[in-house]
Amino acid sequence: MPSRNTEKPITRKDIAELLGVSVSVVSRALNNSGYVEEKKRQKIIRTAEELGYVPQPVAMSLQERRTKQILFYCKDLNNEFNLEMYRGMCKTANERGYMVVMNGVLSFARIRDTMIDGIIMPNENLTEYYLEQVGKNYYLPVVSASYCNPVNLPKSVPLVEIDMYRAMEVGMQYLFHMGHKRIAFGFPYSTTNPNSRLLAFKEQISLKSDRRWQDWVVSVHWLDKRDDIRLMAFKEDMEDNSLKMEEDFFAKGEIAAQLFQERKMDATAVICFNDEFALGMMRELQRMGVKVPQDISIVGIDGTRARRYVTPLLTTVDANPQRQGGECAKILIDMIEKKNTKYIVHQSVRLLEGESVKDLRSRR
Incomplete structure (x- = not known):
């Protein structure tokens, strides 16, 4: 084996050049990700060990040494x-x-x-x-x-x-079956968001309403209601950082209930983005004296166990998480x-x- 300058860390490129293979092949072999012919994989691992290659601890599993x-x-x-x-x-x-x-x-x-x-x-x-x-x-x-x-x-x-496109269809069709034609959608994002649940709602509500689909969406996002100070509390929305930050769907559901009442929407039912949103909306409606389901019907999407801990028991579309x-x-x-x-x-x-x-x- 050729000697190496021990003061310089061994890289995957060094191993690849020594064995005449690509860096991607070396990476796949060392990280157990993707196909590498078995003999070649073993040779790469053996060479890495002999050269003293020390990657991040995760990658040092080196196949046989899985962390489990x-x-x-x-x-x-x-x-x-x-x-x-x-x-x-x-x-x-x-x-x-x-x-x-x-x-x-x-x-x-x-x-x-x-x-x-x-x-x-x-x-x-x-x-x-x-x-x-x-x-x-x-x-x-x-x-x-x-x-x-x-x-x-x-x-x-x-x-x-x-x-989730189908989940929205199932929830909407159930409400149609129960006699509801004016159905709102509680949505935690902007109406410009290409979410599958919103796309399905647009299609389903067009079957029963001649009004614009936007009239039926209760969006809890500052892009749709920039002058509402209540929405300033959701930093992940303000910073366009929802991927990185925890989202409070329950709190957004509470605000959705307030917006629903303030807009004096004539919907008889609301289908919500998920169960957390639905539970928040139910709680705030009940706090404001609106009875569920006597005054307004609520449906969630998720099928979580949390639905059992509220009264009335939440109707939901079960996704079996x-x-x-x-x-x-x-x-x-x-x-x-x-x-x-x-x-x-x-x-x-x-x-x-x-x-x-x-x-x-x-x-x-």
């Missing part, structure tokens, strides 16, 4: 949906002999220093951001939860997708262990009927 830990990056620790995803991950990972660690602070430098074998991202938007920032140069396996939102991700990143989390962990561990991997998994949704929707079918 995977990371769930989750910035919204107050959102029950994410906690139920985590429960599903832990159950599946434990069955495979792995642990799941959670990080709620967006610091990719810290992730690089953490002893993990792979990462689960909570949504496709954050996955895209991660890959743009460091992921292209740091080849840890990544699996992403997905909600049918438009992003540009490489095919090598598996997605466990819940069809525990199942999604378990599937994310399964696919990531399959990647780590070089087993066949599904690169997209679709999960169905179903309605969970509660007590928060009034039946208007008997009205004449």
Whole structure:
């Protein structure tokens, strides 16, 4: 083996030049990410060890020395949906002999220093951001939860997708079935946001209303209501930084209830962005003396256990977050262990009927 200047750190480029392979091949071999022919992989690992190559602790797993830990990056620790995803991950990972660690602070430098074998991202938007920032140069396996939102991700990143477009259709069709035609949408983002739930709402409301779809959207975002001081409290919106900061969907739901009343909307029902938003809206409406479902019906989307802790029991569209989390962990561990991997998994949704929707079918 050629001698090296020990004062100069060994790089992946050094190893690649020595073995006559590309730097990307060396990176895939050292980080257990992507295909490398087995003999070549072993030679790269052996050469790295002999040269004294010392990468970040994460990458030093070097295949046979796996940490048996995977990371769930989750910035919204107050959102029950994410906690139920985590429960599903832990159950599946434990069955495979792995642990799941959670990080709620967006610091990719810290992730690089953490002893993990792979990462689960909570949504496709954050996955895209991660890959743009460091992921292209740091080849840890990544699996992403997905909600049918438009992003540009490489095919090598598996997605466990819940069809939120379909979830909105299910919720709206249920309300139509129950006799509701004037339905509002509680939305935590600007109406310029190309979110799949908003796109589905536009299509569904056009079936029953001749009015503009904007008339039915209760948007809790400063871009749509710049003069509302209440929206100044949401720093992630003001700084266009929602990817990095925790979002308070419950508080936005409370403000949505106030906006709904102030606008004197004649809707008989509101379908909300998620369960946290719906619960916040229910609480504030009830505080203002508006009865659910007698005066206004409320539907959520998520199917979290939190729906059981309020009165009336929230009707919601169940996305089964525990199942999604378990599937994310399964696919990531399959990647780590070089087993066949599904690169997209679709999960169905179903309605969970509660007590928060009034039946208007008997009205004449």
